Amino acid sequence: MYAFNYHKPGSVVEAVALLGQNEDAKLVAGGQTLIPTLKQRLAMPGDVIDLSGISDLSGIREDGDGLVIGAMTRHADVVGSDIVRRRIPALAALAEHIGDRQVRNLGTLGGSIANNDPAADYPAGLLGLGATVTTDRRTLAADDFFIGLFETILEPTEVVVSVHFPVPERAAYAKFPNPASRYAVVGVFVAKTSTGVRVAVTGAGAGVFRETAMEQALSAQFAPDALAGITIDSAALNDDIHASRDYRAHLVTVMAKRAVAAAS
Amino acid sequence: MSVSVTLTVNGRSVTRSVEPRTLLVQMLREHLGLTGTHVGCDTSQCGACVVHLDGRSVKACTVFAVQADGASVTTIEGLAAADGTLHPMQAAFREHHALQCGFCTPGMVMSAIDLVKTNPAPTERDVRVGLEGNLCRCTGYHNIVKAVLAGAEAMRPPVVPAAE
Numbered sequence: 001m002y003a004f005n006y007h008k009p010g011s012v013v014e015a016v017a018l019l020g021q022n023e024d025a026k027l028v029a030g031g032q033t034l035i036p037t038l039k040q041r042l043a044m045p046g047d048v049i050d051l052s053g054i055s056d057l058s059g060i061r062e063d064g065d066g067l068v069i070g071a072m073t074r075h076a077d078v079v080g081s082d083i084v085r086r087r088i089p090a091l092a093a094l095a096e097h098i099g100d101r102q103v104r105n106l107g108t109l110g111g112s113i114a115n116n117d118p119a120a121d122y123p124a125g126l127l128g129l130g131a132t133v134t135t136d137r138r139t140l141a142a143d144d145f146f147i148g149l150f151e152t153i154l155e156p157t158e159v160v161v162s163v164h165f166p167v168p169e170r171a172a173y174a175k176f177p178n179p180a181s182r183y184a185v186v187g188v189f190v191a192k193t194s195t196g197v198r199v200a201v202t203g204a205g206a207g208v209f210r211e212t213a214m215e216q217a218l219s220a221q222f223a224p225d226a227l228a229g230i231t232i233d234s235a236a237l238n239d240d241i242h243a244s245r246d247y248r249a250h251l252v253t254v255m256a257k258r259a260v261a262a263a264s
Numbered sequence: 265m266s267v268s269v270t271l272t273v274n275g276r277s278v279t280r281s282v283e284p285r286t287l288l289v290q291m292l293r294e295h296l297g298l299t300g301t302h303v304g305c306d307t308s309q310c311g312a313c314v315v316h317l318d319g320r321s322v323k324a325c326t327v328f329a330v331q332a333d334g335a336s337v338t339t340i341e342g343l344a345a346a347d348g349t350l351h352p353m354q355a356a357f358r359e360h361h362a363l364q365c366g367f368c369t370p371g372m373v374m375s376a377i378d379l380v381k382t383n384p385a386p387t388e389r390d391v392r393v394g395l396e397g398n399l400c401r402c403t404g405y406h407n408i409v410k411a412v413l414a415g416a417e418a419m420r421p422p423v424v425p426a427a428e
Contacts, residue, residue: 003283003284003285004285005284006265006284006328006330008330028331031327031328031331035326035327035328039306039307050330052331076320080382101378101379101396102311102321103326105317105320105322106326
């Protein structure tokens with residue numbers, strides 16, 4: 001990996017300033033994606049800014065009708081959180097199947113969503129639950145946050161602070177993991193919320209997306225059979241050594257049915 | 265640019281000047297001579313490099329040493345007692361012959377101890393799932409699972425019978 005300068009700010013304000021001063025700087029949260037990326041020389045940041053010194057970025061708390069989880073909260077802490085298990089068990093279950101135990105001990109919520117890997121799990125959780133992302137300067141609906149392949153609406157110097165997850169009436173996540181990486185070949189998060197049914201799909205396309213035909217069908221009847229007549233158009237789906245686009249289209253329906261069954 | 269990193273490694277405070285890109289596993293092996301922590305895949309998949317960072321198992325090939333500054337690190341060398349008595353999990357690995365070539369063993373033992381800490385009485389399935397981040401290229405999983413189950417039992421505090 002190429003050499004870089006290291007910074008460890010003590011506040012979000014300081015981190016934003018460092019991003020402004022160093023044009024090709026990268027933030028490191030848990031490092032579980034950034035470090036492998038640097039090892040492969042797929043990125044060459046002149047400066048790496050470590051967020052682990054900012055203590056108020058970590059933590060889980062109840063907030064009215066939902067949960068607020070800090071950007072630097074490790075996956076393992078979401079898995080083990082009594083609050084998350086009680087209020088949104090589907091989110092704890094999602095976190096429990098990210099990577100492996102050692103990756104979960106370091107990887108963070110903020111790192112996962114800011115990276116927006118097309119096969120990552122958390123983007124489906126945020127989009128499926130209709131979460132809201134708070135940054136150093138604004139709040140963003142999950143529907144607006146994720147743009148496409150490794151792309152979010154975040155500005156170059158913007159830092160994710162926390163995510164607010166509204167508590168759904170019921171929800172579940174079903175994932176078909178790649179057996180080596182544990183990334184989702186296809187993952188589907190289904191939530192029945194006070195404002196309607198939401199179905200978010202990860203792994204299948206260039207980025208996480210909502211499957212509106214399924215949402216409408218499940219709004220009429222929240223049961224796996226309600227999805228039987230829906231055909232997923234495979235034209236825009238991923239096609240690679242792990243799965244063909246037709247196979248992924250098939251998996252979207254299978255995983256959606258499993259998620260609905262688990263949530264029912 | 266080099267940075268000063270201070271770690272408590274196996275109970276001993278050490279300070280070294282390293283480059284920011286130095287991985288924790290490099291610092292342990294190359295700067296501190298603790299070669300019990302292995303580098304297998306170097307892509308955070310195989311788990312040969314697992315150590316405990318502030319009590320949690322992590323893949324030391326996917327942590328910068330500087331990220332661990334101020335932290336406590338336990339490696340395989342730090343498990344046995346001062347008189348050489350093996351940790352119960354190490355003893356279970358020996359007893360059940362839970363190794364063939366032995367390359368994955370340090371990481372397996374470190375992951376197994378972390379697993380048992382949060383799940384003191386794991387089932388066979390819990391052990392197999394809990395060790396998903398550790399690969400044994402010899403495919404010697406059967407005895408590894410047996411050893412972890414036995415090690416977990418040995419690590420559990422004895423049940424004190426209720427007073428009559």
